[in-house]
Amino acid sequence: MLDLAIIGGGPAGLTAGLYATRGGLKDVVMFEMGMPGGQIMNSSEVENYPGIKEVLTGMELMEPWPEQCMRFGLKHQMVQVVRVEKSGEYFKLLLADDKEELAKSVIVCTGATPKKAGFDGEDEFFGKGVSTCATCDGFFYKDKEVAVLGGGDTALEEALHLSNICKKVYLIHRREEFRAAPSTIEHIMNKDNIELVLNSSVKNVYGDKMGVTGVMTVDNDGKERDLKVPGIFTFVGMNINNRVLMQEDETPLCKLNDYGEVIVDLSMKTSIDGLYAAGDIRIFAPKQVVCAAADGATAALQVVAKAHS
Numbered sequence: 497m498l499d500l501a502i503i504g505g506g507p508a509g510l511t512a513g514l515y516a517t518r519g520g521l522k523d524v525v526m527f528e529m530g531m532p533g534g535q536i537m538n539s540s541e542v543e544n545y546p547g548i549k550e551v552l553t554g555m556e557l558m559e560p561w562p563e564q565c566m567r568f569g570l571k572h573q574m575v576q577v578v579r580v581e582k583s584g585e586y587f588k589l590l591l592a593d594d595k596e597e598l599a600k601s602v603i604v605c606t607g608a609t610p611k612k613a614g615f616d617g618e619d620e621f622f623g624k625g626v627s628t629c630a631t632c633d634g635f636f637y638k639d640k641e642v643a644v645l646g647g648g649d650t651a652l653e654e655a656l657h658l659s660n661i662c663k664k665v666y667l668i669h670r671r672e673e674f675r676a677a678p679s680t681i682e683h684i685m686n687k688d689n690i691e692l693v694l695n696s697s698v699k700n701v702y703g704d705k706m707g708v709t710g711v712m713t714v715d716n717d718g719k720e721r722d723l724k725v726p727g728i729f730t731f732v733g734m735n736i737n738n739r740v741l742m743q744e745d746e747t748p749l750c751k752l753n754d755y756g757e758v759i760v761d762l763s764m765k766t767s768i769d770g771l772y773a774a775g776d777i778r779i780f781a782p783k784q785v786v787c788a789a790a791d792g793a794t795a796a797l798q799v800v801a802k803a804h805s
Contacts, residue, residue: 497523497586497598497599497600498523498524498525498597498598498599498600499516499521499522499523499524499599499600499601499799499803500512500516500521500523500524500525500599500600500601500602500603500796500799501524501525501527501577501580501587501589501597501599501601501602501603502516502524502525502526502527502602502603502605503526503527503577503580503589503602503603503604503605503606503740504526504527504528504534504604504605504606504607504737504775504777505526505527505528505530505531505532505533505534505562505572505605506532506533506534506535506536506605506607506775506788507534507536507558507561507775507785507786507788507789507792508534508603508605508607508774508775508776508788508789508791508792508795509526509528509532509534509603509605509774509775509792510526510532510533510561510562510565510789510792511565511788511789511790511791511792511793511796512526512603512605512774512792512793512795512796513526513565513566513570513792513796514564514565514567514568514570514792514793514796515792515793515796515797515800516570516796516799516800517568517569517570518568519796519797519800520800520803520804521799521800521803522569524569524570524571525570525571525572525573525597526570526571526572526573527573527575527576527577527589527591528572528573528574529574529575529576530574532558532561532562532565532572533554533555533558533559533561533562534558534607534775534785534788535554535607535609535776536554536557536558536785537554537555537558538554538622538623539553539554539623539632539633540553540554540623540624541553541633541636542554542556542557542632542785543635544631544632544635544784544786545557545785545786546786557785575591575592575593575595576591576592577589577590577591577592577740578590578591578592578740579740579741579742579743579744580602580604580740580741580749580771581743581749582749582768583598585770586598586599586600587599587600587601587602587770587771589602600770600803601770601771601772601799601802601803602770602771602772603764603772603773603774603792603795603796603799604740604741604758604771604772604773604774604777605773605774605775605777605788605791605792606737606738606739606740606777607737607775607776607777607788608734608735608736608737608757608776608777608781608783609734609735609737610628610730610731610732610733610734610735611732611733611734611735612730612732613645613698613730613732615697615698615699615700615701616699616700616701617700617701617702617703617708618701618730621701621703621707621708624703624706624707624708625701625703625707625708625709625726625727625728626701626708626727626728626730627727627728627729627730628729628730628731629729629783630644630654630655630657630658630729631654631657631782631783631784632784633727633729634654634657634658634661634662634729635661636727637658637661637662637726637727638661638662639661639662639663640662640663640725640726640727641662641663641664641665641666641723641724641725641726642658642662642664642665642666642725642726642727642728642729643665643666643667643668643693643698643711643723643725643727643728643729644658644665644666644667644668644728644729644730644731645668645669645698645728645729645730645731645732646668646669646730646731646732647669647670647671647673647674647675647676648674648675648676648731648733649675649676649677649680650731651667651669651676651731651732652667652674652676652680652681652683652684653676653680654729654731655667655684655690655729656680656683656684656687656690658729659687659689659690662689663689664689664690664691665687665689665690665691666691666693666711666723666725667684667690667691667692667693668693668696668697668698668711668713669692669693669694669695669696670695670696670697671694671695672694672695693713693721693723695715695716696713696714696715696716696721697713697714698711698712698713698728699712699713699714699720700712701728707726707727708725708726708727708728709724709726710722710723710724710725711723711725711728734755734776736755736756736757736777737777738752738756738757738758738777741758749768749771750766750767750768750771750773751766751767753779757777757778757779757781758773758777758778758779759778759779760772760773760778760779762794763794763795763798764778764791764794764795764798765798770802772795772798772799773795774788774791774792774794774795775788775791775792776788778791
C-alpha cells in the first residue's frame with residue numbers, strides 16, 4: 497500500500513514527491529515512463545525560472561531536480577499507469593505490466609501536449625524558431641517581427657502579449673473571423689503593430705542551422721506570401737493527457753471541464769477525496785514550470801496534512 501502515488505515526472509510530479517517525502521510520507525512512488533523533467537526538457541533556452549540567473553536549456557534546468565527530489569525517499573518506477581480506479585477508500589492503479597498498486601492518495605501530473613499545426617518544418621525547427629509558449633520565448637524576439645498561428649482565445653492573448661515585446665506580429669488564421677472573446681478581438685483590432693493574415697494557413701517554415709528565417713503562408717485562393725520572421729508561435733489547441741483517469745466505460749474518475757482539463761480547487765483537490773491534479777492537466781493552468789512546481793507542492797502538502805490528521 498502506497499501512501500501516495502504520483503503519476504507523471506515533470507516539474508509538478510517531482511516537486512510533489514519532494515514535498516511529500518520531506519513531509520514524512522514513507523511510501524511515495526512517482527510513475528514516469530521516461531526521464532523525469534517534463535516538456536520543458538525540449539526547450540532550448542530558459543531564462544525566467546526564479547533564482548536561476550544564467551540562461552539554461554530545459555534539460556540543464558531540470559537535470560538536478562530528480563536527485564534533489566529523491567533525496568528524502570521518493571521512488572521512481574518506469575512503468576505506465578493505464579488507469580486509476582477508486583477501490584473502496586483507496587485507489588487502485590492498473591499498470592501496463594499487468595500489475596496493480598494500491599494507494600491512499602494520488603496526484604495526477606500527466607500534463608498536456610500542444611497540438612501540432614502540421615506544416616512543413618514544424619518538427620525540424622521546434623525550439624529553434626517554432627514555439628508554443630509566448631510567455632516562455634517571447635522575450636527572445638524583443639523588437640523583432642514574429643508570426644502567430646491560431647484563432648482562439650489563447651492565440652489572440654499570446655499575440656497581444658507578443659505585441660508588447662515585438663516590433664510587429666503577423667496573426668495568421670485560416671478563417672475570416674476569430675473564435676476568441678469579443679473583448680480580446682477588440683484589443684487585437686486596436687493594436688497598430690498586429691497585422692491580420694486571414695483566410696490563410698502556414699505552408700512551411702524555413703531557415704538555417706541557427707533557426708527559422710521565414711514563414712510561407714498560403715491563402716484560400718492559393719496565393720503565397722513570404723514572411724521574413726525569425727519565429728512563429730503556434731496555438732492550435734492542446735491535447736490534455738487525462739487518459740489515465742478514464743474508466744472502462746469511458747467516463748472520467750473525477751470531474752473534467754469541456755476541454756478535458758481536471759477541475760480542481762485552490763488546493764489542487766478534485767471532486768474525488770484523496771485525488772489531486774497538478775500542473776498543465778488542471779483548469780486554468782498557466783503552463784509555466786514555476787507554476788507546475790507550485791501546484792505539485794500544494795497538492796503534496798494537502799496529502800501530508802490529510803495523512804497526519
